[in-house]
Amino acid sequence: MDSPHGLAERPAIAIRGLTRRFDDRVAVDALSVDVRSGELFGIVGPDGAGKTTTLRMLAGVLRPTDGTALVAGIDVARDPEGVKPHIAYMSQRFGLYEDLTVRENLDFYADLYRVPRAERPARLERLYAFSRLGEFTDRLAGKLSGGMKQKLSLSCALVHKPDILLLDEPTFGVDPISRRELWLILHEMVAEGITIVVSTSYLDEAERCDRVALLHEGRLLALDTPTALRGSVSGRMLAIRSSRLRRARDVLRGAATVRSAHLFGDAVHVLVEAGVRDEEALAPVRAAGLDVRDVEETEPSLEDVFMRLVG
Amino acid sequence: MNPVEVEGLTRRFGDFTAVDGVTFRVRRGEIFGFLGPNGAGKTTTIKMLTGLLPPSEGTGRVAGLDVRAERDGIRERIGYMSQKFSLYADLTVHENIELFAGLYGVVGTRYEERRAWVLEMSELADAVDRLAGELPLGWKQRLALGCATLHEPSILFLDEPTSGVDPVARRRFWDLIAAMSEAGTTVFVSTHYMEEAEYCHRLALLNRGRLIALDTPRALRARTVDPIFRLETEDAPRAVQALVHAPGMVEAAMYGRDVHVTVENETTGVDTVRAALAGEGLSVASIERVEPSLEDVFTALVRAEGGAVVG
Numbered sequence: 001m002d003s004p005h006g007l008a009e010r011p012a013i014a015i016r017g018l019t020r021r022f023d024d025r026v027a028v029d030a031l032s033v034d035v036r037s038g039e040l041f042g043i044v045g046p047d048g049a050g051k052t053t054t055l056r057m058l059a060g061v062l063r064p065t066d067g068t069a070l071v072a073g074i075d076v077a078r079d080p081e082g083v084k085p086h087i088a089y090m091s092q093r094f095g096l097y098e099d100l101t102v103r104e105n106l107d108f109y110a111d112l113y114r115v116p117r118a119e120r121p122a123r124l125e126r127l128y129a130f131s132r133l134g135e136f137t138d139r140l141a142g143k144l145s146g147g148m149k150q151k152l153s154l155s156c157a158l159v160h161k162p163d164i165l166l167l168d169e170p171t172f173g174v175d176p177i178s179r180r181e182l183w184l185i186l187h188e189m190v191a192e193g194i195t196i197v198v199s200t201s202y203l204d205e206a207e208r209c210d211r212v213a214l215l216h217e218g219r220l221l222a223l224d225t226p227t228a229l230r231g232s233v234s235g236r237m238l239a240i241r242s243s244r245l246r247r248a249r250d251v252l253r254g255a256a257t258v259r260s261a262h263l264f265g266d267a268v269h270v271l272v273e274a275g276v277r278d279e280e281a282l283a284p285v286r287a288a289g290l291d292v293r294d295v296e297e298t299e300p301s302l303e304d305v306f307m308r309l310v311g
Numbered sequence: 312m313n314p315v316e317v318e319g320l321t322r323r324f325g326d327f328t329a330v331d332g333v334t335f336r337v338r339r340g341e342i343f344g345f346l347g348p349n350g351a352g353k354t355t356t357i358k359m360l361t362g363l364l365p366p367s368e369g370t371g372r373v374a375g376l377d378v379r380a381e382r383d384g385i386r387e388r389i390g391y392m393s394q395k396f397s398l399y400a401d402l403t404v405h406e407n408i409e410l411f412a413g414l415y416g417v418v419g420t421r422y423e424e425r426r427a428w429v430l431e432m433s434e435l436a437d438a439v440d441r442l443a444g445e446l447p448l449g450w451k452q453r454l455a456l457g458c459a460t461l462h463e464p465s466i467l468f469l470d471e472p473t474s475g476v477d478p479v480a481r482r483r484f485w486d487l488i489a490a491m492s493e494a495g496t497t498v499f500v501s502t503h504y505m506e507e508a509e510y511c512h513r514l515a516l517l518n519r520g521r522l523i524a525l526d527t528p529r530a531l532r533a534r535t536v537d538p539i540f541r542l543e544t545e546d547a548p549r550a551v552q553a554l555v556h557a558p559g560m561v562e563a564a565m566y567g568r569d570v571h572v573t574v575e576n577e578t579t580g581v582d583t584v585r586a587a588l589a590g591e592g593l594s595v596a597s598i599e600r601v602e603p604s605l606e607d608v609f610t611a612l613v614r615a616e617g618g619a620v621v622g
Contacts, residue, residue: 040565046477047448145349172475175348175503176606177619180564187565191548201475204505204606208566226567246489262482263489265509265528303478310479 010073012037012164012195013058017067020053027053029218030067035197040190042209043199044302050218051199052092055168058197059089072163088162092169094153098142102133105141105156113160127155130185147178154185165189167198171205183208203302214306221309226302233300233308235259235274238281239267241293248285255284262307269304312375314339314466314497315360319369322355329355331520332369337499342492344511345501346609348619352520353501357468360499362386374465387415390464392455392472400444404435407443407458415462429457432487449480456487466497474504485510505605516612523616528605536603536611537561538577542570542584543596550593557587561614571601573611 013035020028028050035041043051056062058069060080069076072086097105106127110120128134131151136144141152150170157165167186171179183205186196198209206212207226214221214229222229242248249268252261257280259271272281278295285292315337322330330352337343347353358364360373362382371378374388391397398407408429412422430436433453438446443454452472460467469488473481488510492498500511508514509528516524516531524531544550547568554563554572559580561573574580585595603611613619 040567046480047475049477147349175619176505176609177348177613180606180610184564187548187551190565191552201477202504202506203478204604208564210567246486246493263486263510264482266512306478307482310477 010037011035011070012039012072013197014070015058015067016069018054018057018064018069019066020050020057020062021065026218028057028064031215031218031220032067033213033220033223035195036210037195038190038193039195040186040208040210041195041197042206042212043197043215044201044203044206044212044306045199045215045221046201048217049215051201051215052168053218054215055089055166055197055199056091059087059166060084061089085160086162087164087166088157088160089166090153090157090168090170092172094157096141096149096153096156099140101138101140102144102152103137105152106159109156109159115160123159123161127158130188131155132181145178147174147181150174150178150182151185154182158189163195165194165196165198167196169199169201171200171202179205203306206302212302214309216310222305229302229305230300233271233305235271236276236281237298237300237304238270238272238278238295239264239298240270240282240285240295241267242285242290243293244290247288248290251284251288251290252281257281258284260308262304264303269298271300271304271308312372313337314374315343315499316372317356317360317369318371320356320359320366320371321368322352322359322364323367328520330359330366333517333520333522334369335515335522335525337497339497340492340495341513342488342498342500342511344508344514345499345517346503346508346514347517348503348613350519350619351517353517354470356517357470357499357501361389361391361468387462388465390459390462390467391470392459392468393470398443398451398455398458401442403440403442404430404446404454405439407454408461411458411461417461425461425463429454429461433457447480449476449483452476452480452484453487456484460491460496464496466499467491469498469500469502471502471504471507472500473507474502478506481506505609508605508609516609518613518616518619521616524612531608532603532605534608536608537573537575538580539571539573539601539603539607540580540584540598541566541601542572542598543568544570544588544593545596546593549591550588553587553591553593554584557583557590559583560587562610573607 011034015031015033018031045051057064058071060076060083064077071083074082076083171182211225213223249261249263252258252270257272257276261268261270282292313336318334320333345353359366359378360371362378362385365379373385376384408426417425473484488498513527547565547570550570551563551565554560559575563572572584
């Protein structure tokens with residue numbers, strides 16, 4: 001762990017062979033990942049991929065079955081209490097007290113984390129500034145909208161200035177406007193030097209991370225920047241529109257030139273080899289007597305990457 | 312007569328107008344998306360359309376029936392599936408189907424046929440004796456869809472039907488919806504997830520109780536929104552801070568280590584961005600125009616209409 005370059009080179013989180021079994025089910029399977037200091041790191045994957053289990057182990061609330069995780073240099077399995085001053089962990093069901101006001105919730109967490117009284121006013125002001133909760137300090141937490149509740153949860157987690165922030169699906173159930181605001185807040189935290197690990201099941205959110213770990217059934221499928229992940233899909237991605245979309249997709253799936261075909265919105269996304277021209281790709285659709293409204297080359301999305309790796 | 316016809320639909324609660332003079336039509340077989348941030352009036356509108364809440368003003372006809380006077384007739388003709396799944400977690404797959412068939416009066420040979428259809432459509436034939444509560448999320452959603460369509464409704468109401476599932480399960484679900492739509496079922500989807508909006512034929516956007524846009528996803532995306540540029544710079548967090556406070560900027564946010572900046576004026580935008588960054592001693596390694604996403608369009612339209620309700 002001691003590197004010749006000093007502490008700055010130490011990863012914020014070093015995960016080696018991290019595994020968690022529940023009876024005969026392996027929720028997280030030999031995960032090895034370094035999260036760099038100051039990074040906004042995304043854990044992306046469907047329901048049941050192991051995202052929550054991984055975050056709970058990193059937060060020191062769940063013991064690994066195997067492997068190690070060093071969080072801020074501390075082994076979470078050996079010293080879960082030692083990790084806690086360095087991190088903030090916001091679970092999916094973060095414990096907001098619905099019958100306490102916004103202000104009372106923040107005070108409660110400030111007490112819990114033993115934030116010195118003298119530091120509190122400045123800290124709260126900062127949290128109100130980004131969360132826009134300042135206007136609602138006397139409102140009961142239970143009476144806030146979903147987006148505001150998430151912002152209050154995040155504020156409570158941040159009340160003690162952690163080095164590392166662990167967030168489990170912070171935007172679940174939050175509308176797009178509030179979602180954007182939450183991401184702006186996360187980027188402000190990163191600008192302040194905080195390392196963030198955030199899980200999400202939305203691939204469009206993964207685009208906002210520095211690096212992304214794609215998890216599926218407890219295993220790491222891919223780990224890279226969003227740009228590099230998108231670049232890993234070789235060949236051409238075409239968006240084909242037809243009035244008989246599903247038929248067009250079925251026909252394309254059977255074609256030799258086609259590597260994959262999926263419905264996406266009002267188009268079929270078709271992946272063909274790099275050398276295949278539009279008309280060659282369309283030939284099976286036309287041969288089946290289906291109309292082609294238009295065809296255009298499109299950039300593969302992270303969703304396409306995921307479908308390639310899983311589907 | 313269209314399956315859904317709404318004219319000047321309004322609902323007040325005391326002096327608060329939740330839905331304000333909304334007018335639209337949904338065509339037969341259409342997948343119609345109903346979008347809006349929390350508090351926009353989506354749920355109130357759906358409650359009126361499904362006969363759960365009488366309108367204060369205006370008219371609504373669903374399957375040709377008046378939402379005020381013919382509520383019972385409407386219930387027989389519609390299917391409803393919510394994000395909270397109207398399933399009984401402690402009943403098996405088979406028992407759930409049986410229960411809903413009883414509720415909808417689907418009996419005898421028709422029951423046998425519909426049950427077989429549900430099991431085939433949802434691919435749950437091998438799971439009939441499993442408890443619904445123990446199924447993976449994607450399976451639950453397919454079962455809930457089956458239960459909501461046992462009585463072959465001509466109009467299907469879906470409330471955020473695929474939130475939280477992975478792209479594979481989501482695509483499978485929407486494949487089923489596309490098949491029902493092709494067979495003539497009208498599908499009314501309420502959501503704030505752009506992933507779901509992408510699958511709709513047309514989208515209605517609601518904000519503060521009013522309809523602010525109604526068009527196809529493609530046409531909405533093609534609408535002139537403020538131009539968005541992606542830029543690379545040496546310090547993205549600082550760049551965002553510099554840009555959000557600069558004149559002529561609408562929004563700035565990080566995407567990984569890139570910055571997406573929305574400017575008011577296309578022609579002067581690039582120069583304004585460069586000047587704002589130069590003022591902070593930052594340089595621009597590259598800058599290029601990017602296509603707006605559906606979420607960008609959504610955010611811009613809501614912003615133009617006075618922003619979302621906060622609180």
